[in-house]
Structure formats: structure tokens, C-alpha cells
Amino acid sequence: MKYICLLFCFFAFSCKQKDTIPSSIIPPEEMEKILFEANMAEEFVNNYVMRDRSKNKETEVRREYEKIFFMHGITEQQFKKSYDFYRSHPDIYKMLMDSLDAKAQRKRSETYSMPD
Numbered sequence: 001m002k003y004i005c006l007l008f009c010f011f012a013f014s015c016k017q018k019d020t021i022p023s024s025i026i027p028p029e030e031m032e033k034i035l036f037e038a039n040m041a042e043e044f045v046n047n048y049v050m051r052d053r054s055k056n057k058e059t060e061v062r063r064e065y066e067k068i069f070f071m072h073g074i075t076e077q078q079f080k081k082s083y084d085f086y087r088s089h090p091d092i093y094k095m096l097m098d099s100l101d102a103k104a105q106r107k108r109s110e111t112y113s114m115p116d
Contacts (some may be wrong), residue, residue, distance in 0.1 A: 006027075019063055019108075021085070021092070022085070023079070025081070025082045025085045026074065026078065026079070026082040028086075028092065028095070028099075029085075029098050030072065031082055032099050032100050032103065033072070033097060034068060034072055034074075034079065035096075035100055036103055036104070037068045037101075038065060038068055039057065039104075041061065041064035041065065041067075041068060042061055042064070044064065045057060045060045045061050045064060053083060075095075091101075
């Protein structure tokens with residue numbers, strides 16, 4: 001019986017996810033929202049704000065990012081640290097990007113679907 005218990009404990013610890021997300025990192029669900037909004041902000045700047053040639057693209061994108069960070073109650077440093085973490089963990093990053101892509105596909109379908 002001791003061996004079964006020991007084997008179970010060994011199995012449980014060996015199956016632990018090797019890429020756990022530290023508490024200092026923005027959770028994947030929140031990071032997905034932030035990245036989605038950042039993508040939308042860049043598209044907004046590229047398609048609308050930049051029609052005014054007197055505006056600087058980098059300044060306008062930074063301004064939009066600051067709004068996003070404020071809305072989510074994070075700093076630029078927290079975002080960068082979290083983004084770097086996800087980039088350094090390809091398995092988690094892939095899931096994050098796949099989820100982000102699926103969300104974008106749903107939004108496009110909703111936007112361009114024909115009314116009933």
C-alpha cells in the first residue's frame with residue numbers, strides 16, 4: 001500500500017504543469033483582452049488617426065496603449081514583463097495567440113454577417 005501511495009504522489013508531482021504562471025504576470029484571459037484592444041488601437045491609428053499627416057504614428061499608438069493600460073489598471077512595465085514571459089513560454093504563448101485569433105475571427109464574423 002505504501003508503494004501505491006508513493007507512486008501516486010510521484011505521478012501527481014510529475015504531472016504538474018511545468019509552465020505555471022507567476023502571480024506577478026497578467027493572467028492569460030486578461031492578457032488576451034489587452035492584446036486584442038492593442039491590436040484594435042493600432043488599426044484605429046493606422047486607418048483613421050493617420051489621415052491627419054501632422055500626427056506622429058508612434059506618439060498616437062503610445063497614447064492609445066496608455067489608455068488601454070489605464071483601463072486595465074496596469075503599467076507599461078507590467079505589460080512588457082507579462083508579454084516577455086508569454087513569449088518565453090511557447091506552449092502558453094501559442095494558446096494565448098490561438099485564443100486571440102479565434103476572438104478576432106468571431107468579431108469579424110459578427111461584423112460582416114448578413115442580418116436575418
